[in-house]
Amino acid sequence: MNRFLPDVLIHTTEMMKNKHVAVIGGGIAGMEAASVLARQGLKVTLVEKQKATGGKLNDWHHLFPDFSSPGVVVENLDKKTVRAGVNVVCHTEISHIERNNGRFELSDQRDVKIFADAVIVASGFHVFDATLKEEYGYGLFSNVITSVDFERRMKKHGKLLTLQGTEPRRVAIIHCVGSRDAKVGNIYCSKVCCITGIKQAIEINKMLPECEVFCFYMDLRLYGSKFDSLYLEAQKRHKIQFIRGRLSEAAERPDKSLQLKAEDTLQGRPLRMNVDLVILLVGMEPALSNSSLMRNNQMKPDENGFFRSVNMHEARNVGTQEGIFMAGTAICPMAVNETLENARSAALEVMNFLRTDKNHGGF
Amino acid sequence: MENFIIIPFTVGLIYLTLVLIYRFVKWVRGLSKLDKLRLVQSFKIRRMLRSLKEVFYEGLLHRKIFRKNPVLGYMHMSLAFGWFLLIVLGHIEVMAARRSLLVPFYLPVFFRYFETGTTFFASGIFSFLMDFFLLIVLSGVALAMLKRFKKQLFGMKKTTRLKTGDRMALTSLWLIFPLRLLAEGMSAELYGNGSFLTSSVGHIIGSFSSESTNLVLWTAYSCALGFFFAALPNSRYMHIPTEVLLIFVRNAGIRLKKRNNTYTDIQVFSCSRCGLCLDNCQMAAAGINHAQSVYILKNIRNNNLTDEQLFNCLLCGKCEVDCPVGINTIDLRITQRIESTLQYNSSYNYLEDLPARKASTIYFAGCMTHLTPGIIASMKTLFHMAGENVWFMDEEKAPCCGRPLMLAGQHDAASKLIVNNTRKILGSGAKTLVVSCPICYKVFREDYELGNVEVLFHAEYISRLIREQIILPGKTTTRIVYHDPCELGRGMGMFEPPREVLRATGKVIPVKNEKQMAHCCGGSLGNLKISQQERAVLRNQAVKDYQQYLPDVLATACPLCKKTFARHRGIEVMDIAEIVVSSIRKSAEVVPVKASVKEEAFAEELV
Numbered sequence: 030m031n032r033f034l035p036d037v038l039i040h041t042t043e044m045m046k047n048k049h050v051a052v053i054g055g056g057i058a059g060m061e062a063a064s065v066l067a068r069q070g071l072k073v074t075l076v077e078k079q080k081a082t083g084g085k086l087n088d089w090h091h092l093f094p095d096f097s098s099p100g101v102v103v104e105n106l107d108k109k110t111v112r113a114g115v116n117v118v119c120h121t122e123i124s125h126i127e128r129n130n131g132r133f134e135l136s137d138q139r140d141v142k143i144f145a146d147a148v149i150v151a152s153g154f155h156v157f158d159a160t161l162k163e164e165y166g167y168g169l170f171s172n173v174i175t176s177v178d179f180e181r182r183m184k185k186h187g188k189l190l191t192l193q194g195t196e197p198r199r200v201a202i203i204h205c206v207g208s209r210d211a212k213v214g215n216i217y218c219s220k221v222c223c224i225t226g227i228k229q230a231i232e233i234n235k236m237l238p239e240c241e242v243f244c245f246y247m248d249l250r251l252y253g254s255k256f257d258s259l260y261l262e263a264q265k266r267h268k269i270q271f272i273r274g275r276l277s278e279a280a281e282r283p284d285k286s287l288q289l290k291a292e293d294t295l296q297g298r299p300l301r302m303n304v305d306l307v308i309l310l311v312g313m314e315p316a317l318s319n320s321s322l323m324r325n326n327q328m329k330p331d332e333n334g335f336f337r338s339v340n341m342h343e344a345r346n347v348g349t350q351e352g353i354f355m356a357g358t359a360i361c362p363m364a365v366n367e368t369l370e371n372a373r374s375a376a377l378e379v380m381n382f383l384r385t386d387k388n389h390g391g392f
Numbered sequence: 393m394e395n396f397i398i399i400p401f402t403v404g405l406i407y408l409t410l411v412l413i414y415r416f417v418k419w420v421r422g423l424s425k426l427d428k429l430r431l432v433q434s435f436k437i438r439r440m441l442r443s444l445k446e447v448f449y450e451g452l453l454h455r456k457i458f459r460k461n462p463v464l465g466y467m468h469m470s471l472a473f474g475w476f477l478l479i480v481l482g483h484i485e486v487m488a489a490r491r492s493l494l495v496p497f498y499l500p501v502f503f504r505y506f507e508t509g510t511t512f513f514a515s516g517i518f519s520f521l522m523d524f525f526l527l528i529v530l531s532g533v534a535l536a537m538l539k540r541f542k543k544q545l546f547g548m549k550k551t552t553r554l555k556t557g558d559r560m561a562l563t564s565l566w567l568i569f570p571l572r573l574l575a576e577g578m579s580a581e582l583y584g585n586g587s588f589l590t591s592s593v594g595h596i597i598g599s600f601s602s603e604s605t606n607l608v609l610w611t612a613y614s615c616a617l618g619f620f621f622a623a624l625p626n627s628r629y630m631h632i633p634t635e636v637l638l639i640f641v642r643n644a645g646i647r648l649k650k651r652n653n654t655y656t657d658i659q660v661f662s663c664s665r666c667g668l669c670l671d672n673c674q675m676a677a678a679g680i681n682h683a684q685s686v687y688i689l690k691n692i693r694n695n696n697l698t699d700e701q702l703f704n705c706l707l708c709g710k711c712e713v714d715c716p717v718g719i720n721t722i723d724l725r726i727t728q729r730i731e732s733t734l735q736y737n738s739s740y741n742y743l744e745d746l747p748a749r750k751a752s753t754i755y756f757a758g759c760m761t762h763l764t765p766g767i768i769a770s771m772k773t774l775f776h777m778a779g780e781n782v783w784f785m786d787e788e789k790a791p792c793c794g795r796p797l798m799l800a801g802q803h804d805a806a807s808k809l810i811v812n813n814t815r816k817i818l819g820s821g822a823k824t825l826v827v828s829c830p831i832c833y834k835v836f837r838e839d840y841e842l843g844n845v846e847v848l849f850h851a852e853y854i855s856r857l858i859r860e861q862i863i864l865p866g867k868t869t870t871r872i873v874y875h876d877p878c879e880l881g882r883g884m885g886m887f888e889p890p891r892e893v894l895r896a897t898g899k900v901i902p903v904k905n906e907k908q909m910a911h912c913c914g915g916s917l918g919n920l921k922i923s924q925q926e927r928a929v930l931r932n933q934a935v936k937d938y939q940q941y942l943p944d945v946l947a948t949a950c951p952l953c954k955k956t957f958a959r960h961r962g963i964e965v966m967d968i969a970e971i972v973v974s975s976i977r978k979s980a981e982v983v984p985v986k987a988s989v990k991e992e993a994f995a996e997e998l999v
Contacts, residue, residue: 161959164763211924213959278762280787288788301789 045070048383051135051145052076053123053322056084057365058357059151060106060115061372066379067113074143075115076135078122082107084153090183092365093221093228094255102365118143124318126150126353127325133352147352147379150322150336151372154313154358157207157215165203165309170281172197173307175206176225189233189306193285196237197305201289202226203276204246208312217333219312219362223249224256226310227263234267243270243304245291253364274300279307313362326350335361346375354378397505397611398498404618405497411625412633415661419637422654427646434644443643447636452476456716460668461547467539468716470532472632477525485518501617504576504590505610508583516587523589526576529569537566550670552686558665561627564620571616575609582606631664635717638662648723650730650803656692659719663689669711669721674912677933678926680704685711685721692728700921702728706930707799707918709882713908729801740808743791748819751783754845756813756825758832759792760951767828767951770969774854777976778862783820790816793827795835795879799918806839814840826853828969830880830950831917837884849880850969851889851949858896858972865975870898872971873943875934875957876910877950890949893968897975901941911937913948915956927956935960947971 048071052063055077063075075082083103092099110117118141125136126148135143159167159175166173171192174182182189191197204226208219223246230242249271251257263269274292282288286305293300315334323330327350331337336355339347346354356375357368423431434440449455452473458465482500487493489503489512499506535546543551554562573593580586581594581601594601624630638658646655669685670676676684683704691697702725711721755775761767775782791813794806817825817840825842827833828850836847848856857863872894880886887907894900905911914930935957938946945964948954957965966974 158961161961163766163955163958166765169765169769214924214928278765280762280765280768 045380045383046072048072048146049074049144050147050149050379050383051123051133051143052149052151052356053126053135054084054151054153054357054359055079055082055117055119056151056153056357057086057102057106058153058359058368058372058375059084059149060103060110061369062149062151062356062376062379063115064106064109064113065373065376067110067115069376069380071380071383073113073115074145075110075117076121076123076143077117077119080119082110082117082119085156086365088177088181088184090180091228091232093224094253094259096228096232099365122318124321125325126322126328126350128350128352147354147382149354149356149375149379150328150348150359151356151375152316152318152322152359154362155316157213157219157311157314159206159309159311161213162206162210162309164278165206165276165307166279166281166287167309170279170285170287170307172281172285172287172305173279173309175309175311176222176229177311179229179308183232189236191285191305195305197240199241199302199304200230200233200243200306200308201276201287201302201304202230202242202244202308202310204244204249204310205275206309206311207314209247215312215314215333217362218250220250220252221362221364222310222312223251224253224259224364226308227251227256227259227269229308230269231259231263231267234263234269241270242267243272243302245272245274245276247273247275272300313358316359319359326353328353331361333361335359344378346371346378352382354382394607397607397614398502399614400611400618401501401614401621402498402618404621408621408624415625416637419654419658420641422657423641423646424653427644427653427655430646431641431644434640439643443640446639446643450639450716450718451632451635454716456714456718457666457668460714460716463535464539464546464548467532467535467546470528471536474525474529474532478522478529481518481521481525485515485522488513488518489515502610502614504579504583504585505606508579508585519585519587519590523587526569526573527589530573533566533569548667548671550667550676552665552667552670552690557623557627561620561623561629564616564623565629567616568613568620571609571613575606575613578606578609628663628665630661631717634658634661635664638717642718648720648727650727652727652731656724656727659724660689660693662717663693663719664717665690666716668714668716672710672714672909674708674710674914674930674933675704675706675922675926678922678929680922680926683921685715685719685725688721688725688728689719692724697728699732702732703800703919704921705919706878706912706914706916706922708878708912708916710909710912713882726798726801729799730803731801733801734804737802737804738808740791740805740812743808743812744789745812746789746816748816749783751820751822752781753783753824753826754817754820754822755782755784756786756790756793756827756832756836757784758786758827758829758951759796760829760831760955762786764951764954764967767954767967767969770967770973771826771828771850773973774857774863774969778857782826783822785813785816785820793829793832793835794839795831796917798835798839800920806835810835810840814842817842817845824848824853826850828951828967830877830883830886831952834879834883849884849886849889849949851886851893854969854972855889855892855896858893863972863976865897865972866978867896868898868975868978871942871944872898872900872947873903873938873941873945874900874906875913875938875946875948875953876907877948877953878910878912878916880949881907881910890947890968893972894947897971898944901943903938903941905937913950913953913956915952917952928959931956931960935963939963945971 050066050071050073052059052075055075059075060082063073067073086099086103089099121137121141123135123137127134133145133148156177207213207215226244233240233242251260272293274294276291278290280288286303287307289302291300329337329349336359337349338345348355354375356372454465454468457468486495486500486503539546576590577593580590581598586594648655665686673684683701707722709722757768791809794809797806825845825847833849874891874894891900911934914927945966947966947968949968954965954967
């Protein structure tokens, strides 16, 4: 007993020290996975295409359901990666992953080459391009914005104004833009938009108590443990009005306000309404780089274009190419806390893989 | 000579004649009073000659099939025209031999059996010609057999599935002429009354020659003929006599008018099930292989048409383009839809009678343009530049144009919307109605009665503005591929105005599949059964084709096509109105030319 355990640990630690893991994507999933692995003694390189890590969280104003600061999450993760000794490479967008002699060769469009024993793809998601729903007028009408624009504006200015600089008196929040919409080719649910919409509606109400807020939804998917209570709070305390029905079209009026046409499916009636501002809750799509990352290896997309897991229950982080793993929204839409949990489980899968990897002196 | 050999042939022929008379009389009697009047009035020499000419060109020579594929055309021509000549020449030969104009009806068919070796005026030439045309017909039969097994040689990707009745008729048809060759060959060997072909065949089978084998062969030939005639009315070969009637009826100006009548039957029975429509149908790419026009026609005839098939069609009209018989497949299908949904029509009794506004021009954007506000914005800019006094009729509230309901067969419901819109259009006193959606355009032109109001498609309106130099778009080197929308191109025959507009702004690249053969974008409102995934397959197929020409922009003149193509995400898609407006902006020609005159009127419009 006494002899057995330490031997294994010593052997493991020695062996693992020589292993190198490359993590693609310096968002929260990549940062979390990289720092966990580095803390276990592995050499880890985190590659980020932007000038800094943090990914999309850098743009967010507040997180649901507790209105906490995404900046703090990113800050803590930054500290963790530095402390663990992760080698962070920014300004580098990996476009190819190739397996050579049992190792992986990662390269970008220039001449950067990274060699690794295992790879974690944490390339995240792409925000749905709302101009594809031309009937909602995004990009055409100045007072139609997306939920991403809302977060950015709130973060930058701390307030919400129409393009004319006035405080909106009526705001419509449109759910499921680019999600569960076969017409635009996305039949899946992006999962986080419903609660994002409720969070943003409450924020508007807190900021502008006189402003009426309407949420147009198909059905509300409030899966998180605290989400339903936030929904109740939105209705009771903040007087947010929820209308079951998809928006059919928006038209800009001469005063730049918007006329909405929809159907209230609970009343079974067509509905026409004027609002000052429309917020489109845009969904999550597979990252644009997915196809190039899959090109030179055995990684496969799932039916929605995200990375396919070998088993969605037992091995969600394991990709169809041996030695390549996924973390976070590269697998499917998920919230911040789920992403972080998912990244830690990806790190564990990598450890298990490298330990048992016969080609590399594992046991 | 044994006379009984004519019995199978005679029985078959009498049965066929009786059935044809019964059906033709029934069909003509079933036409409406007005249509019957039309038919009677069409009995004029010039019209009859025109119809006869068409029967000759299409029924015998098969000119349309020749144009599509020469080998396939030859196959049909050699069978139809060759057989026709055999019949005509056979009669002349018998008349020459008997020196009489009145000859027994069966004699030309069995001439070589009954006429053993008498010579008469030009008998050598006759037998040579008869052999020659027999050879032509046989070459057609050989090609037909080859086509069943190797359809690719005939430029066809698909051929129709046959049912038992058709198979029996087909087999007897294939047997007629080889048996005739053998029988005449045998007679030639026995009596020396053949020419180059039959004599040679006679020599080859000479070792079996005897009176009895001769009798057996001629009996078999007679049976094949009789069997074919008997099978014809219940097989697809009914198209041969029916097509002749169809040509006369169609040339009398008779059309389907939203309800079935016997004109439906005439068209249905005229379908030869050649399958040319199958190759033109895009839906096969999405794995839909049961709803094409040929199957719809067949199922109408067999009374087993399902709604699943009836409504699974883009109504793009491509099948009509190559139909050698000229069947109006779209009208026919819409009529079936009307009949199958008669009890579901909404009363629309909640429609409001909104007041009309006085204006010289009306703009009707329609539901589809409302889904593409970019096009509306461009149209408003153009109207503003033209200084037009425009009433944007459906800006806030207005019923749909009615066309989507029409496509779904909801004719009565559509009529309610048409009445409502018509009242407003006429009430406004406008001279012009501009639409930017081909779906609306088609129904306004075909089903509305708007008196003197001129209905203009935006392409026509814009090209007029360009010609009158009211707007001045700047020409660039932008490579433009123009996609013909189904409802506008094949549907309304409008191919040039949109291209004219685009030529003023850039370089229009001609593509292989354009105009009559243009793709459907896949977004069609006509199909009520197709899934979004299947639509995406059709859309991607079309985009892939257009991308070969490396366009900077894919132009279209239909908001629905625009939306459908935009979802592909791999190609820039713009409506012609948007292209024109952006080219005016680019050439910095923003100053409205005539705006000063009526600007105030328009400013009021906006408020």
